[in-house]
Amino acid sequence: MSLVFWNCAVAPTRGRGRRSPEDAAAVIDSAFRSGSSIVALCEVDESAMRAMATRVSGPLGTVTMAEQVGRSRWDLGVFYRADRLTCRSHGATIVRDGGTVVRGARSLWVRTTGGSEFLLYLLHWRSRLRGEQRHRLESAVAVRRNIESDLSNGYPVVVMGDFNDEPFDASLTVLRASRDPRRVLLSPAQWLYNPSWHLAAPRAATPWEDFGTLVRRSGSSSSRYLFDQALTSAHFLDEERGQAPEVRTFREARPSLEPAGSAIVDHLPIELLLP
Amino acid sequence: MSAPHDFDTAIDAALNASADHDRALAAVRALTHELAQSVSKRTSGGVKIELVNADEAARYVSQMLTAFKVGPQVGADEEDRQLRQVLVATGKSGAARALWEIQFADTGYPVTLRGPENNATVDCYSEEDLRDAFVQASAHGLVGRKIAGLNRTTAPPLPTPPTSGTDKSE
Numbered sequence: 203m204s205l206v207f208w209n210c211a212v213a214p215t216r217g218r219g220r221r222s223p224e225d226a227a228a229v230i231d232s233a234f235r236s237g238s239s240i241v242a243l244c245e246v247d248e249s250a251m252r253a254m255a256t257r258v259s260g261p262l263g264t265v266t267m268a269e270q271v272g273r274s275r276w277d278l279g280v281f282y283r284a285d286r287l288t289c290r291s292h293g294a295t296i297v298r299d300g301g302t303v304v305r306g307a308r309s310l311w312v313r314t315t316g317g318s319e320f321l322l323y324l325l326h327w328r329s330r331l332r333g334e335q336r337h338r339l340e341s342a343v344a345v346r347r348n349i350e351s352d353l354s355n356g357y358p359v360v361v362m363g364d365f366n367d368e369p370f371d372a373s374l375t376v377l378r379a380s381r382d383p384r385r386v387l388l389s390p391a392q393w394l395y396n397p398s399w400h401l402a403a404p405r406a407a408t409p410w411e412d413f414g415t416l417v418r419r420s421g422s423s424s425s426r427y428l429f430d431q432a433l434t435s436a437h438f439l440d441e442e443r444g445q446a447p448e449v450r451t452f453r454e455a456r457p458s459l460e461p462a463g464s465a466i467v468d469h470l471p472i473e474l475l476l477p
Numbered sequence: 478m479s480a481p482h483d484f485d486t487a488i489d490a491a492l493n494a495s496a497d498h499d500r501a502l503a504a505v506r507a508l509t510h511e512l513a514q515s516v517s518k519r520t521s522g523g524v525k526i527e528l529v530n531a532d533e534a535a536r537y538v539s540q541m542l543t544a545f546k547v548g549p550q551v552g553a554d555e556e557d558r559q560l561r562q563v564l565v566a567t568g569k570s571g572a573a574r575a576l577w578e579i580q581f582a583d584t585g586y587p588v589t590l591r592g593p594e595n596n597a598t599v600d601c602y603s604e605e606d607l608r609d610a611f612v613q614a615s616a617h618g619l620v621g622r623k624i625a626g627l628n629r630t631t632a633p634p635l636p637t638p639p640t641s642g643t644d645k646s647e
Contacts, residue, residue: 293596297587298606309596340587344600347589 203314204238206230206452207362207430208471209326209416212254213247215274220468223250227257229471230281233452234260238473239286240312244326244364246279254281261285265310267324271296272303278324280310287314292321295348297340304328306341307363309348320437321352325363327373330429338367342376349377353391358437361394362474364430369399379433383446390436398431398449398472415451415470432474445477494584501585502559504604508611509564515615516566516624523628525567526576530555534563534575568627576623577614593617 208229211220230241246254251266263284267276271294282289295306307325327341328334345361352359367373369381379396380386386393404413414426434447452471506528513526560583564576577592587600590610594617601607614620 293594293598295598295600297600297602298610299602301603301605301609306598306600340600340602343587344589344598348596348598 203240203476204233204236205240205242205322205360205362205432205474205476206233206238206471207242207244207324207364207432207474208452209244209364209430209469211245211468212243213250213277214245215277219245219250223253224257226250227254229452230254231258233471233473234258234262234281234283239283239314240289240322241281241471242322242324242362243279243281244324245277247275247277251279263289265289265291267291267308271305272298274303274305276305276308277326278308280322280324282312285315287312289322293348295341295344297337297344299337299340302337304337304341306344307348307361312360320358320360323349323359323361323363325361325365327364327366330366334366335372338365338373339376342373346377349394350391353435357435359394359435360438360474360476361433362431362472364469366429368428369396369402369431374431377433379431383439384441386436387439387441394433394435395439395447396431396433397447397474398428398433401449401451401472402428415472417468430469430472432472434474434476438476440477443477447477448475449473450475498581498583498585500604501581501588501607504607505562505579505581505588508608512564512611512615520624520628523569524624527565527567528562528579529565530558531561531563531578532558534565566624566627570627572627574623574627576620590614593619 210226210229212223212226213219226243230243233241246266247268248266251264251268255262255264258281261284263282265280265282267278269276280289289310289312292309292311294308297304297306305326307323310322310324311319312322313319323345325341325345328337349359349361361377365373369379374396377394378392379394381396381399383395386395401414404411412426414428415430416427418425418427432447432449438447439445450473452473509526509528516524516526560581562579564579565573566576567573575592577590580589580591582588587602588607590599590601591597593614599610601610
């Protein structure tokens with residue numbers, strides 16, 4: 203099964219959108235045409251989801267999570283192939299600190315037509331542009347506790363999102379996201395597998411090529427980061443068969459990381475392939 | 478550092494953490510008291526709200542939210558049990574409903590509210606945050622339904638809607 207996550211920048215909670223719903227819909231359509239079953243988005247709202255839905259073909263289901271929270275709102279949405287699975291909203295993780303309301307994650311139950319089920323956590327943590335490391339850590343603590351509860355109940359878990367942190371940052375450590383599938387299999391109630399690590403650095407043979415999922419342009423230079431990641435519970439690992447989830451950037455529709463127009467930041471979609 | 482000094486520091490830290498926990502617990506109790514007074518006023522004393530340890534709540538609330546998992550406790554003493562509490566509404570018939578669960582960190586904050594909907598959690602890092610979360614949870618429709626349901630047996634019957642043909646307001 204293929205799941206795509208993308209910070210599409212159509213309707214951020216602050217400031218203006220940097221991409222039209224039409225342009226975003228073309229990427230989503232491309233993801234479904236190439237076989238994805240779920241396209242999860244952040245930086246969307248109700249009207250953006252409606253506008254995109256009219257431009258994506260196929261038997262689609264949608265879940266929009268844009269309700270008010272504190273002085274802001276959730277900015278998440280999901281399109282899914284309704285002939286392959288169903289998604290229904292499950293829970294919300296919120297943190298309040300000093301009067302500030304921080305969005306931790308939303309979770310959805312995903313049930314395939316074949317009968318398999320898993321919990322899909324989606325998140326978009328606070329931006330690095332304004333610091334906010336403490337809030338990302340608090341989010342990680344809260345989300346971690348809920349995932350721990352899910353794992354103790356035996357539920358398979360998938361986490362996708364724009365963490366605004368790299369795989370080696372503290373918040374991902376709090377989530378116990380490991381790059382080592384054997385470690386995850388040793389303590390499946392504790393650890394999540396992070397198959398996104400390989401995207402965090404350039405390949406040795408091609409050090410000047412893009413890496414990561416986000417580019418930030420500052421004057422004439424630019425920096426690359428891996429803020430968009432996917433994690434899974436041990437349910438999706440099988441050492442005997444050599445099976446493990448894979449993450450790759452979804453480049454069919456957007457081959458370059460260079461920000462378009464006057465944008466200083468842009469994200470690539472990531473695709474998670476579950477065995 | 479000498480061993481005795483290690484323990485002095487450790488016990489100081491433990492007592493400080495204990496005081497922090499007591500402050501968080503006191504804040505939750507005060508908010509519960511305020512909420513209980515408000516519910517009592519609105520239901521003419523028909524519904525009582527109280528804070529009980531999770532294991533006690535499980536005895537008489539059939540639909541306990543059970544998402545908070547805790548491992549084996551050292552002694553299941555009062556102090557252990559206070560880490561997980563449930564806000565319970567009870568009607569005059571004795572029927573009870575869990576409104577939301579509360580879990581304290583070892584040092585008090587963050588205090589986590591789980592509910593009123595299952596799988597909705599709010600981590601609160603201060604008394605002000607806690608008050609906001611309590612007020613927001615109290616305003617949830619599910620809480621209203623539970624309180625109204627418990628109060629129904631003791632509340633006066635609702636006025637009978639007008640029969641068709643008698644309403645000339647159009």
